[in-house]
Amino acid sequence: MAYLRDNLVKKNDPLFLIAKVRVSVPISSQNFQNGKSEFDYLVSKGTQIQIGNIVEVSFRNRTIWGVVYSLEYETRIKHSKLKQILSISGVSPIKLCNLEFLEKVSEWTMAPFGQVLRALLSAPNAYKDETPIFYYSLSSAAQFEMEKLSKARKKVINWCMQKPPVSINTLCKEIGVSRNTINSMFQEGQLERVQNSLKPKEDTQTILKHLKTAIGAASKLNLSTEQQQAADQIIVHENKFNIVLLDGVTGSGKTEVYFELVKRQILSGNQCLILLPEIALTAGWVDRFNRWFGFTPYIWHSGITASKKKIIWRDINEGYPGVVVGARSALFLPFSSLSVIVVDEEHDVGYKQEEQVIYNARDMAILRAKLAECNIILASATPSLESWTNMLSGRYQHITLTNRYGLATMPDIQTIDLTKNKPLFGKWISEPLISNIKEKLNSKQQVLLYLNRRGYAPISVCNGCGMKQSCHQCDSLLVTHRLSNLLRCHQCGVARPFENKCQSCGQTDTIQLVGPGVERLAEEVYELFPDARVTILSSDTLSNPKQIEPTIQSIEKGEVDIIIGTQMVSKGHHFPKLTCVAVIDGDFGLSGGDLRAGERTFQMLTQVAGRSGRENQRGTVFIQTSEPFHPVLQALKTQKRDNYFKLELEMRDSANMPPYRRLAAIIYSSIDETAITTYVKKLANLKPQFEDVYIHGPAPAPIYKIKGRHRFRFLVNAPKKVNMQKIIHGWHSSLVMPAIIRRQIDIDPYNFM
Ligand SMILES: [Zn+2]
Ligand SMILES: [Zn+2]
Numbered sequence: 033m034a035y036l037r038d039n040l041v042k043k044n045d046p047l048f049l050i051a052k053v054r055v056s057v058p059i060s061s062q063n064f065q066n067g068k069s070e071f072d073y074l075v076s077k078g079t080q081i082q083i084g085n086i087v088e089v090s091f092r093n094r095t096i097w098g099v100v101y102s103l104e105y106e107t108r109i110k111h112s113k114l115k116q117i118l119s120i121s122g123v124s125p126i127k128l129c130n131l132e133f134l135e136k137v138s139e140w141t142m143a144p145f146g147q148v149l150r151a152l153l154s155a156p157n158a159y160k161d162e163t164p165i166f167y168y169s170l171s172s173a174a175q176f177e178m179e180k181l182s183k184a185r186k187k188v189i190n191w192c193m194q195k196p197p198v199s200i201n202t203l204c205k206e207i208g209v210s211r212n213t214i215n216s217m218f219q220e221g222q223l224e225r226v227q228n229s230l231k232p233k234e235d236t237q238t239i240l241k242h243l244k245t246a247i248g249a250a251s252k253l254n255l256s257t258e259q260q261q262a263a264d265q266i267i268v269h270e271n272k273f274n275i276v277l278l279d280g281v282t283g284s285g286k287t288e289v290y291f292e293l294v295k296r297q298i299l300s301g302n303q304c305l306i307l308l309p310e311i312a313l314t315a316g317w318v319d320r321f322n323r324w325f326g327f328t329p330y331i332w333h334s335g336i337t338a339s340k341k342k343i344i345w346r347d348i349n350e351g352y353p354g355v356v357v358g359a360r361s362a363l364f365l366p367f368s369s370l371s372v373i374v375v376d377e378e379h380d381v382g383y384k385q386e387e388q389v390i391y392n393a394r395d396m397a398i399l400r401a402k403l404a405e406c407n408i409i410l411a412s413a414t415p416s417l418e419s420w421t422n423m424l425s426g427r428y429q430h431i432t433l434t435n436r437y438g439l440a441t442m443p444d445i446q447t448i449d450l451t452k453n454k455p456l457f458g459k460w461i462s463e464p465l466i467s468n469i470k471e472k473l474n475s476k477q478q479v480l481l482y483l484n485r486r487g488y489a490p491i492s493v494c495n496g497c498g499m500k501q502s503c504h505q506c507d508s509l510l511v512t513h514r515l516s517n518l519l520r521c522h523q524c525g526v527a528r529p530f531e532n533k534c535q536s537c538g539q540t541d542t543i544q545l546v547g548p549g550v551e552r553l554a555e556e557v558y559e560l561f562p563d564a565r566v567t568i569l570s571s572d573t574l575s576n577p578k579q580i581e582p583t584i585q586s587i588e589k590g591e592v593d594i595i596i597g598t599q600m601v602s603k604g605h606h607f608p609k610l611t612c613v614a615v616i617d618g619d620f621g622l623s624g625g626d627l628r629a630g631e632r633t634f635q636m637l638t639q640v641a642g643r644s645g646r647e648n649q650r651g652t653v654f655i656q657t658s659e660p661f662h663p664v665l666q667a668l669k670t671q672k673r674d675n676y677f678k679l680e681l682e683m684r685d686s687a688n689m690p691p692y693r694r695l696a697a698i699i700y701s702s703i704d705e706t707a708i709t710t711y712v713k714k715l716a717n718l719k720p721q722f723e724d725v726y727i728h729g730p731a732p733a734p735i736y737k738i739k740g741r742h743r744f745r746f747l748v749n750a751p752k753k754v755n756m757q758k759i760i761h762g763w764h765s766s767l768v769m770p771a772i773i774r775r776q777i778d779i780d781p782y783n784f785m
Contacts, residue, residue, distance in 0.1 A: 049075045050107045051117060055091050055098040058147035067138070069146030071098075072107045074116045081117075084125030086159045088118040097153050099126055121159035124349055126152070127368045129403050134364075136399055142757055142777045143389040151364035151389065157338050158345035166225040167197035168214065174222045184209045185217060197226065239352050240301045243327060247295060250326030255292060259285050262431045263292040266409065269429065270296070271371065273402050277378075277423045278411040280433030282642025283606075286411045289433070290374045291324050293409070294355060298325075301353045302371035307393060309382035310334075310359040315581045316588070316606065321357065332358030332365065360385060360393030363400060370404040373397050378410035378419060379635050384782045392780060394419075413642060414635040417628075417684070418691040420677055443644040443651035445669045447618070447660040459556055460548045460616055465654055466560060469614070473564055473593055477649075478609040480595045481553060482640045483616040486522070486572050488514040488552045489545035494534035496542040501535055505740040513572065514551045524739045550596050553616060557594055569597035599636060605643060611651045613644040618657035618665060626784055627689055630680055634664045634673075641668065688749065690780065696748040696756050697781040699733060701741035702773045711773055712744045720763050725750040735785045741774070 051073045059069045073089055075081050085100045095118060107114065134152060138145040153159075170192040178186060184207075191207050198206070200214050217223045255263065266276050270293075280286045294304045308317070310333055321329055330344045344365070347354060351368040358365075360383055375383070375394045383393040394410065401408035410419055410428070423430045453462040460483075461469075472479050489512045492501045501510045503521035510519040512530060520527040533540045545552075550570050557566055567583055580600075586592055590609045595601065615637060626632070637655065644651025657665055667676030685692050700715075702708040712730035719727045729746035736743055750756050760777065769775060 047077055048111075049077055049079075049081070050104045050114075051075045051081065051087070051100050052102045052104065053087060053089055053098040053117070054101050054145060054149055055089065055096055056146055056149045056153045057091065057096060058144040058150075067144050069144065069149065070101060072109055072114055074111075074114045075103075076116070079120070081120055082125050084127065084131060086121040086123060086126065086153070088121070090115050090118060097121075097156065097159065099131065099149065099153075101131065119161070122161050123159045123346060124351075124368075126349065126366050130366050130368075133400055133403055136403070137389070137391065137396055139757065140396075140399070141389055141391050141779060142760065143391075147389050151361060152366060154361065154364065155338070155341040155345035157342040158349070165199055167199055168192070168203055168218065168223050168225045169197035171221055171224040176222065182213075184213050185222070188213065188217060189222070192223070236301060236352055239354075243298055243353060246326035247299065248326075251323055253288065253324060255288055256285065256435070258433055258435055259289050259292075262289045262433055265429070265431055266293055266407065267296070270407060271405075272407070273405045274407050275398060275401070275422070275428045276407065276409045276431055277415055277419050277428045278409050278431050278433070279415055279423075280411070280413060281435075282413045282639065284413075284433035284435060286413075286433060287320065287376070288324075289431075290372075290376075290409050290411060291321070293372055293407070294374070295325065297371040298353055298355060300371070301369070303348065303351070303353060303367050303369045304355045304372045304374075305362060305365075305367065305370060305397075306355065306357045306374040306376065307360060307362060307383070307397060308357065308376050309380040316584055318357070321355075325355070329355040329357045332356055332362040334359065334361065363393055363396055367404070370400070371406045373401050373404075373406065373408045374411065375408070376411045377639075378412045379414055379416040381632065381782055386778075386783055390776065390778045392782075395780070414638045414673070416635075417631055417677065417681060421681065421691045443613070443641055443653050445641060445653045445655070445671070447665055447669060448654055448656045449660045450656050450658040460553055461556055461560065461614075462656055465614055465656060468652075468654060469561065469594075469612070472612045472652075473561060477611045478587070478590065478593060478595070478607065479612045479614065480597060480601060480607075480610055480640070480643060481557065481614050481616055482597055482601065483548060483550050483553050484599045484636070485547075485549045485617075486513075486570050486598055487511040487520065487549040489547050489549055491546040492519070492543050493546055494536060494539065494542045495544050496534060496539040497537040499534065499536035501543070505737070507735050507737045511549065512545055513549075515573065523735060548616070550598055554596050557596065561594065564593040565591065566594045566596065567592045569595060569601045571598065571600055601640070601643065607643060610643055611649050613640055613651065613653045615640060615653070615655040615657075618655035619659055619662075627684075628782065630664050634667065634676060634680075637664070637668055638673070692752075694750055694752050694754070694756060694779075695781055696750075696760065697778040697784070698746045698748070698760065699743055699776045699778070700730075700745075700773055701738070701743040701776070703740055703742070704772050705742045707770055707772050708742050708744060711767075711770060712746075714767055715746070715763075718763060718766055720759060722750075722754070722759060725754060725759065733785065 052070050053073050054068060054070045057069055059067065081100065081103065083100055083102060087098055087100055088095055089098050130152065134145070134148050138148045170189065176189060187207050188203070188209060200211060203214055204211055214223065218225060262278065278286050278289060294306070297304050318328065318331065332344055344356065348356065349366040349368065356362050356365060375397050378394050385391050385393065398408055419428065422428045448462055448464050450462060453464055455462045469479050491509055492512050501519060502508060503510055503524065503526060505526065506521055506523040508521050508523040511522055513520055517530050518527040519530050532543050534542055550568055554566060554568055557564070567587065569583060584605065587595060587607050618637070641653040644653055655665060659665065663676060663679055667673060684690065700708055700712055716730055726749045727746060728749070730744040733743035733745045748756055748760065756779065
């Protein structure tokens with residue numbers, strides 16, 4: 033593009049520099065134009081500014097935060113039209129590796145850059161300059177004639193003679209005087225004050241000294257020979273980019289192995305990041321960390337307070353040594369000396385973010401490790417097939433732990449054939465399972481009943497007209513929740529009070545509830561085992577780590593006999609008294625159109641089974657199923673995981689599916705059905721032709737309507753070496769997307785609805 037000479041700021045322009053600032057606003061990337069959210073601002077020469085500085089700028093009549101990506105002398109925009117930067121934050125500039133990381137995430141996910149930048153600029157309090165706080169004390173130079181002073185002033189002077197400097201608020205509160213008194217005493221020179229920044233800047237060496245002392249004083253736990261060998265093999269590749277698949281059976285002590293590596297890095301003054309699936313971030317886990325390290329890590333997830341976020345964000349940006357334990361968003365903290373990343377339970381679907389920037393935190397963690405040139409450890413008892421094939425091809429180092437830690441052994445897994453042992457009508461627990469549970473309860477053992485269905489009943493149908501009660505804005509059935517007495521849509525979250533009245537024909541008392549949810553299962557349990565102490569672990573009743581904690585503790589203490597839980601129980605918990613796990617619906621998830629249904633069911637069941645018998649007593653697992661010979665269940669029963677992986681991989685290979693190839697789902701949605709239909713038809717006509725690249729669609733998405741929006745899907749299937757993003761980009765740049773349509777690109781999709 034040509035531009036006029038007089039629009040240039042000359043190199044020797046005495047007045048201004050041009051800062052290219054990326055703002056944390058997702059610019060509607062109409063055909064991906066200006067997806068970088070980058071704009072030019074003026075900076076007066078001589079201003080202390082550098083790349084990575086967080087700056088405040090005026091943007092579309094708002095004041096927002098942005099990051100300086102480059103500093104130049106030239107701009108294509110007329111000088112008089114440019115605005116000046118409003119302020120530069122006092123925090124250290126963001127390190128280049130972070131800026132590069134954001135850039136790559138945006139490229140990979142095809143999300144507008146401004147949206148990715150938001151993930152980094154997630155703690156506004158951290159870079160806002162705070163109002164200074166002054167601490168008051170008696171002036172060293174002042175001379176008083178006490179008799180001539182007012183009563184209030186005497187009180188202030190007496191108090192200050194005995195106490196250390198405090199803020200004006202504290203003074204007024206403690207002594208009971210007005211702010212005016214203090215202010216005039218200061219103006220007359222009787223008091224003096226010093227500015228006190230909220231957190232005195234410590235130097236890295238002092239912090240490191242504290243951490244070393246804490247680690248030195250922490251209880252020494254010994255690694256088993258197997259654990260030590262595993263750690264030693266990883267240490268060989270320390271301080272360089274190396275991907276480790278730490279593959280250990282449930283309860284084998286993978287955590288201690290990576291703790292050992294984290295400890296080494298902390299002692300060298302570095303930063304470490306441990307990612308956990310959100311719900312596993314319990315106080316129990318943190319206690320375990322504390323015992324090993326003697327200090328508390330930085331804990332980062334969506335639920336922490338703004339003031340905590342501020343401290344963590346600043347410390348990490350300053351490069352202070354420490355460990356961050358967090359959910360996927362912790363990946364976007366501004367690390368400056370990252371030396372090891374751990375992705376615990378790497379197979380967990382919780383790592384997939386499904387909104388705004390759609391990414392898999394495990395994959396982005398690998399990218400981050402590559403840029404930071406550090407070690408990354410993917411830990412799991414049931415690795416994802418993606419990681420498994422990367423290990424087979426030699427890209428990942430494979431380290432195995434085959435024994436359970438201490439005296440624990442692997443549980444005994446049995447299936448209960450539901451075709452031969454059908455539970456009574458409207459009941460879900462079969463006769464053999466009832467007698468086994470009774471036996472366990474009699475011998476004072478803890479039992480977990482696993483059912484991955486929230487609420488009371490998944491379906492409510494009208495006996496009068498036969499209609500299933502469904503959401504008015506989604507193609508989704510309403511789930512009955514008894515505890516909250518609501519009918520809830522699990523797609524959009526909309527809920528209405530439960531009433532025994534058909535929405536369709538208006539008849540009352542005709543609604544019949546079909547199928548089990550955990551609440552309904554609990555009802556059956558109360559009936560069967562009236563003396564048992566029962567608790568439900570489900571995200572409906574417990575939605576954040578703080579709420580979960582008391583329940584987890586009472587389970588650990590043995591104050592609960594029967595736990596009824598959804599998938600949230602399967603993650604990371606260690607219940608020492610639990611010896612029996614029963615899977616109520618072992619068929620759930622095995623069928624259906626989901627590519628990973630088998631793999632996910634296998635992972636889930638292995639994890640749930642792994643909760644059983646983690647201490648001295650051997651655990652038992654019962655799986656109720658109508659397909660006892662299904663390969664997933666056979667592999668579980670015989671504990672021949674690798675055989676199952678082999679079988680599943682052969683199927684994927686012959687179907688041309690991941691992990692051998694790569695998928696991208698592009699979903700278009702709109703409230704306007706005509707507009708969306710026309711648009712996707714036009715796009716279909718423009719489908720590019722590349723060898724061995726298949727673009728399927730447009731097809732109505734399996735859930736066609738969500739929140740009133742009609743949805744169409746294209747699915748791209750390509751070899752892994754193909755740059756899919758480039759193909760998608762090229763395809764779309766030739767057609768303008770009407771503003772009424774929304775596009776969502778999902779590279780490596782997990783959700784096919
Ligand atoms: Zn009806
Ligand atoms: Zn809905």
